[in-house]
Amino acid sequence: MQRALFHADNPMSRQFSADDSLLLADIIQLRRDVRGNRFLATDIDNDTMDKLLNAALNAPSVGYSQPWQFVVIRSDNVKQQVHQSFVKENAAGAKQFSSTKQQQYQNLKLEGIMEAPVNLAIFYQPVSKPVLGQTSMPDMGRFSVVCAIQNLWLMARSLNIGVGWVSIVDPEAIKTILNAPSNSELIGYLCIGYVEDFLSEPELKTAGWEKQKNKSQVIFTESFN
Amino acid sequence: MQRALFHADNPMSRQFSADDSLLLADIIQLRRDVRGNRFLATDIDNDTMDKLLNAALNAPSVGYSQPWQFVVIRSDNVKQQVHQSFVKENAAGAKQFSSTKQQQYQNLKLEGIMEAPVNLAIFYQPVSKPVLGQTSMPDMGRFSVVCAIQNLWLMARSLNIGVGWVSIVDPEAIKTILNAPSNSELIGYLCIGYVEDFLSEPELKTAGWEKQKNKSQVIFTESFN
Numbered sequence: 413m414q415r416a417l418f419h420a421d422n423p424m425s426r427q428f429s430a431d432d433s434l435l436l437a438d439i440i441q442l443r444r445d446v447r448g449n450r451f452l453a454t455d456i457d458n459d460t461m462d463k464l465l466n467a468a469l470n471a472p473s474v475g476y477s478q479p480w481q482f483v484v485i486r487s488d489n490v491k492q493q494v495h496q497s498f499v500k501e502n503a504a505g506a507k508q509f510s511s512t513k514q515q516q517y518q519n520l521k522l523e524g525i526m527e528a529p530v531n532l533a534i535f536y537q538p539v540s541k542p543v544l545g546q547t548s549m550p551d552m553g554r555f556s557v558v559c560a561i562q563n564l565w566l567m568a569r570s571l572n573i574g575v576g577w578v579s580i581v582d583p584e585a586i587k588t589i590l591n592a593p594s595n596s597e598l599i600g601y602l603c604i605g606y607v608e609d610f611l612s613e614p615e616l617k618t619a620g621w622e623k624q625k626n627k628s629q630v631i632f633t634e635s636f637n
Numbered sequence: 638m639q640r641a642l643f644h645a646d647n648p649m650s651r652q653f654s655a656d657d658s659l660l661l662a663d664i665i666q667l668r669r670d671v672r673g674n675r676f677l678a679t680d681i682d683n684d685t686m687d688k689l690l691n692a693a694l695n696a697p698s699v700g701y702s703q704p705w706q707f708v709v710i711r712s713d714n715v716k717q718q719v720h721q722s723f724v725k726e727n728a729a730g731a732k733q734f735s736s737t738k739q740q741q742y743q744n745l746k747l748e749g750i751m752e753a754p755v756n757l758a759i760f761y762q763p764v765s766k767p768v769l770g771q772t773s774m775p776d777m778g779r780f781s782v783v784c785a786i787q788n789l790w791l792m793a794r795s796l797n798i799g800v801g802w803v804s805i806v807d808p809e810a811i812k813t814i815l816n817a818p819s820n821s822e823l824i825g826y827l828c829i830g831y832v833e834d835f836l837s838e839p840e841l842k843t844a845g846w847e848k849q850k851n852k853s854q855v856i857f858t859e860s861f862n
Contacts, residue, residue: 425834426667432660433795437688439661440695440788442651463662465856470665472790474804476841478850483857490859505772517769544742544846547730549804551779555824558783559790563665565697566791570658579699579774590860599780609650616701621769625703631690632708634715635815 439570444610446574448524451605455486455529460571464604467567468534471560474552475544480560483590485531490589494601495525497585498578505580516621523578528603533586534561535596557599564602574607664795669835671799673749676830680711680754685796689829692792693759696785699777700769705785708815710756715814719826720750722810723803730805741846748803753828758811759786760821782824789827799832 456464465482473479485491506517525531536557546552561577568575583598592598616622681689690707698704710716731742750756761782771777786802793800808823817823841847 425837426663427797428664428795432664433688433792435657435660436664436792436795437692438651439653439657440692440792443695443697445697463658465852467662467665469852469855470668471787472668472670472802476839476847478847478855481855481857481861483860485859487859501773505767505769508767508772509769520769522770542730542733544730544734544745544841545747545802545804547733547805548726548807549823552804554776555780555783555786558780559787562696562784562787563791565784566788567658567661567665570653570661572652577697577699579770579777580772582773592861596861598774612650614701616769622701622703627690627694630694630703630706632706634710634712635708636706636817636821 439566442610443566443569444574445614446524446576446603446607446610447521447615448527448576448603449521450574450607451524451527451529451603452607453529454606456573456604456606460573461530463571464564464567464573468560468564471556471563473556473559474546477539477543477546477553477556479537479539479553480557481535481537481596483533483535485533486529488526491525491531493589494531494581494586497581497589498523498525501580501582516619520615520619522580524576524603524605525578528576528605530604532602532604533590533598534600534602535592536599537593537596554597554599561600561602568604572606574605574610576603577601578603664791667835668791668794669799669839671749671801671828671832671835672746672840673752673801673828674746675799675832676749676752676754676828677832678754679831681798681829681831685798686755688796689789689792689798693785693789696781696788698781698784699771702764702768702771702778702781704761704764704778705782706760706762706821708758708760710758711754713751716750716756718814719756719806719811722806722814723748723750726805726807741844745840745844747805749801749828749830750803753801753830755829757827757829758815758823759825759827760817761824762818762821779822779824786825786827793829797831799830799835801828802826803828
């Protein structure tokens with residue numbers, strides 16, 4: 413692997429090539445949110461789980477606080493309890509949509525809790541002292557945990573492993589199921605497993621649930637107008 | 638570039654190689670939070686900014702809501718106003734730390750607003766209707782915006798561009814400076830530019846501000862005990 417360096421005495425100063433950045437662009441573009449109808453039963457071995465977790469642990473964290481906690485779940489009993497929370501929250505969630513949307517909603521498979529060989533619950537544990545960089549924006553610790561999740565998601569795609577983020581659960585129910593410390597907060601619940609293939613586009617785009625936004629709607633120069 | 642496919646008729650099903658995942662692991666590991674004393678003045682051209690923004694726009698978003706807004710800033714006048722907010726918030730933030738820590742805090746360079754050729758403010762704009770996947774966890778839209786930031790950060794590192802996330806600002810002040818819609822929320826403010834090199838470790842680790850956590854402190858199996 414090429415290692416063109418800025419300074420030969422500092423391996424961290426590695427300069428990546430144009431091909432390297434194109435490869436990352438492909439990984440980013442081809443990452444998908446994977447639902448239960450696509451996971452294979454093949455287990456993910458410990459070495460591979462380490463690669464995923466190392467990607468997460470190398471995320472940026474505000475004030476180097478590393479305020480994350482990961483619970484690796486393979487037990488069907490635990491998954492079943494989580495799935496019960498999904499069923500309850502999903503029924504309540506569906507009702508928030510207008511009648512046409514509600515019908516479409518109920519036809520969507522929105523999780524893969526039981527199908528995915530590995531589930532991963534990711535928590536934020538607040539630090540009891542002031543955190544550098546979090547004094548003006550109190551959500552920064554939570555955001556650090558999300559950066560860890562996104563690192564893991566991309567690493568999974570590069571290993572041809574699918575990840576689905578299930579947010580239709582009651583965070584307090586998940587905390588109880590996993591015996592989480594009282595001050596920990598659920599940030600994400602992931603279903604992880606190998607897949608037969610990855611969809612060519614986000615499922616909700618293909619299904620016409622939402623349209624892709626134009627760049628002009630979301631990118632501004634110097635200020636908003 | 639190798640394109641081993643699961644299904645030849647679906648280019649999105651590209652299977653990445655072991656080398657590909659190692660390259661991503663390197664990009665993740667060598668990403669740094671870059672402060673003002675390290676940015677070069679070299680501008681970032683529009684094609685390169687497009688690569689960064691495309692990485693962000695390919696992030697996952699809850700219910701495909703794409704609830705992000707990006708403001709690209711090169712104006713010194715705008716940067717100066719943002720910097721004033723940093724100075725004020727940083728003085729207030731420093732006071733939250735014990736006297737020894739406070740001295741160390743004040744020796745740290747914590748932003749590169751004026752030094753970085755490009756600043757990027759990233760907002761979350763709440764959607765006025767129910768969002769699929771956000772009915773039980775209302776922060777999911779904000780978290781989607783963070784996923785976009787992390788994608789951009791990694792893409793920047795692959796292009797040998799440094800990014801520093803400045804969270805020591807008053808979000809409301811930044812909204813006013815950028816004339817943001819009243820319901821938009823600042824999620825992140827990034828300083829972006831080429832650098833001479835990247836530090837070998839997180840600066841706050843090297844400085845002894847915080848220690849690296851052990852895996853056993855943050856990774857659990859099946860439940861928290």
